[in-house]
Amino acid sequence: MEPKPTPKPLLYHIIGALVLIITGVIWLFLQWRADGPASEWEAALPHALVLGGFAWYAVTRLRIWRRQRD
Numbered sequence: 001m002e003p004k005p006t007p008k009p010l011l012y013h014i015i016g017a018l019v020l021i022i023t024g025v026i027w028l029f030l031q032w033r034a035d036g037p038a039s040e041w042e043a044a045l046p047h048a049l050v051l052g053g054f055a056w057y058a059v060t061r062l063r064i065w066r067r068q069r070d
């Protein structure tokens with residue numbers, strides 16, 4: 001039994017989640033190189049991007065897995 005092809009909207013969700021994660025990681029690296037953020041919001045936002053992107057990615061992978069299982 002072959003797995004079903006992944007629908008394009010779910011692939012777009014994976015791409016969006018990875019873009020958020022990569023953006024957050026780059027922003028964190030740039031803050032580290034600049035000796036810290038300018039404000040508390042600027043310090044928290046990259047972490048939120050990475051965590052939110054990871055959560056989005058995990059939920060989307062779960063949706064794909066459940067779809068393949070049916």
